[in-house]
Amino acid sequence: SEQHKYFRPSELGTDINLLSVAVGGWAELYMAPYLPNSSITSFSQLFINNEWHDAVNKKTFPTVNPATGEVICQVAEGDKADVDKAVKAAKDAFQLGSPWRRMDASDRGLLLSHLADRIERDAAYLAELETLDNGKPYAVAYTVDVPMVVKCLRYYAGWADKWEGKTIPVDGDYFCYTRHEPIGVCGQIIPWNFPLLMQAWKLGPALATGNTVVMKVAEQTPLSALYVAHLIKEVGFPPGVVNIIPGLGPIAGAAIASHMDVDKVAFTGSTEVGHLIQQASGTSNLKKVTLELGGKSPNIIMSDADIEVAVEQAHFAVFFNQGQCCCAGSRTYVQESIYNEFVEHSVERAKRRVVGDPFSFNTEQGPQVNEEQFKKILGYISSGKKEGAKLLCGGSVAAERGYFIQPTVFGDVKDNMTIAREEIFGPVMQILKFRTLEEVVERANNTKYGLAAAVFTKDIDKANYISAGLRTGTIWINCYNVFGAQAPFGGYKASGIGRELGQYGLDNYTEVKTVVIKVPQKNS
């Protein structure tokens, strides 16, 4: 891949926030035109035991380029029989005395760190696959998704030999200590909106703590994950430690969730499916469950905020990644005295948003991931119009082919409207008006979701009051979408169970074992 020498991610900010500031000037960041590579889909089978397999029933499904609607290639489709094979491989790799179980923790870390190095080496290629399969702008895939993947894997690489048990001063003549052991075979089901990044969020903590994995990747976007499978083998993870199965949720996903030999399942996706996963655990073996689900995240703009920053950040909060973010700031609450000004600037900003070919460096917004999502979003837009919200710009299809939707802004949105209650997962901004701090906290919390929230204010008391008052897993103050591998992420209420990233993320992949030994005589 010598031709992929455009620019180094390290020369650019990899912080999403920096990118939002750079929006509009992106074209200047790139030093050479992009040349699509026509033969890039070499991995399209199931990855089990470090080998490539067809599906047991030989079925395949097409994966589609959402910018054109064209089929990229056929991919092997795993079902229950394939999940059984993968679980067996993962279970074998987890046997006592296996290479993976006997490996030094620091060597597990070194493997993850080598995986990060290879992903960094192949960054341009992976970004290209991601854009082709998912439709996100190449510039974003290259400067946001891939660098965050690398950082996440390096972060967890460091944890591998730092995940320490304790020795505990129990009463009596005993010596007590804890071992932090891996849970075992972990099923992981990941979504299509950040295919590579969600893969890293799942693999990083699971492997750092010594688990084995059966991962189902989304049927819309299987390609980049399969290339990473190839790298996993290349760096030397023992066979069976990571197994990757493209497939459909109701078939392969359900097989994982209800499998009697899967010890833990982690799912990122819709709240609706999250319910099914939790139920499947209950009806099978009570496997541990972590869920990272939907959101309807409030973004609160106080009148004392820097309005330019707030407008830009609120725009970025909802429109980033074609609006396909679980943490999208999809309820923008603006204080009355600046409401009109804020709406005016937000509409201007949305109108300037460049929608187009995701491989063009000017493009800020690519297509939605598939026809189903595309239609669902258009349905929400028409419900907004029908229920009386004021359509300020956009509102319809943006191109003749592919799944492009115009950046859309609704004003005068009321809390009871469908567009203010349900997750749209598209480029549609809802702006709501509020008067007081107490009022907005109450309204912001009046949802079944609780994933993220933000507040824009210069007043330290308001910032502190809101960050304590909102029932969400993440609060951003004067910023939005700021993610670090170091900071935990996850939901209150129906937005999820457990936390990913940070040290907290390790808890969800660990069984704690208490060992108590009788001693002849205790001494402090």
Add this chain to the structure above:
Amino acid sequence: MHVSENRQRTMSNESRDGQQRENKLSTRPLDTEMPMPVSDLKIEYTKIFMNNEWHDSCCGRRIPVYNPATGELLCEVEEGDKEDIDKAVKCARQAFQLGSPWRRMDASERGRLLCKLADLVERDRQILATLEAIDSGKLFLVAYFVDLVGTIKTLRYYGGWADKIQGKTIPVDGEYFTFTRHEPIGVCGQIIPWNFPLLMFAWKIAPALCCGNTVIIKPAEQTPLTALHMASLIKEAGFPPGVVNIVPGYGPTAGHAIAQHMDIDKVAFTGSTDVGKIIKKAAGNSNLKRVTLELGGKNPNIVFADSDLEHAVEQAHHGLFFNQGQCCLAGSRVFVEEPIYDDFVLKSVERAKKRVLGNPLVPGVDQGPQIDKKHFDKILELIESGRREGAKLECGGGAWGQKGFFIQPTVFSDVTDDMRIAKEEIFGPVQQIMKFSSIEEVIRRANNTHYGLAAGVFTNDINKALTISAALQAGTVWVNCYNAMSSQCPFGGFKMSGNGREMGEYGLQEYTEIKTVTIKIPQKNS
């Protein structure tokens, strides 16, 4: 130490349970071919390193650096004194200013720099191992497999910590929001010894840099060469100027200038207990800088009659003779239970006699020279005292060879607790074997010392193992093993063996100031 010990352990495990340990991630040549020293190595770096640049000494003096295996002069190195330390402190202070590139750097990026440094050390592994062998007299293969691997692992380990040093938010009483910041202490002076020049360099800089401090490090005058090569790698890795400054020099001049400097916030010293006291006094006399010390030891290694005798003899031998006996953690008081005493002595003597002395660059050699003439004389003098005080010299006891500072592997039996060789740190290839009859007795005798660095116990009885590990006053206790060091485990001394701990998560505390921030809020909620 860790890796070679691991390899030994692994091998003995394999022979015991017949299982191959697969998929061990070793660095390249480890499993393929025997590494060789670089022939005709040119010594490139001999100056003082400050602000990522090379400087001559202010006083115009140079330190002659010798090869202890031959007594030959290797090169001369610029000698730092007070004035050079002042310059280095200015550089380190400047690099630590609020808003500097180093202070503004993401913690994860500090970690990346340490990992890059580890990669560069790995690249130059052969050069560094050769330098270490010719400068300190340690075996090339030991340098290559123990010192270098330990160095690389230490840098990577602390590379991983950089963005995991987490403050807390604290549920204080009242309408307040309280959080802690874990901040770097500032400018850290670090003074390191000659027995593991490169490894001690890594033990010192890795936690300091991982926490965001800046460093002035003084390598030992006997062994400055690997530290200066590291300087070039630190620059190549991309650390900002002034973050690491390396000043070779002597203890009473450059070392003293560090210890009593008014603008150094912390001093870390590894070396003798005598000098440790001087360092602490200097801190008290100057600016109350934080002090951590890793000092001497007279470590008990207790062998019970129920232990695996062959294994215990072998481990006790390595526990003492490793690195020419020049280890602060050497197991230099071997307490053996009465019923197996004679047998243990016999086998230990056989084992010591098998030890091959010679050119440290040649494979098959087990023991190189002592570090220098002064140290060589001191060891011979202590051997003489053992004889005089009535210990039984079982083997060795004198110098070896025509040139260089070699000493025969020496074993004393019938050693009693009041002899000098049972009380003083010899830091040479001299093993003392004592007899005991009960567990209470051996605990009392093992603790009857002003040192408290490490200890070993060999037994198959879980109750004895746990009783001893609780009872001994030592910073590390090894059960059925010795010298099993690793980056993840804290290391340091009780009593006069030191203050504070290095390595592991505990090591971070010694390079961190905790700041409590409390903010008044309008209304508290849980």
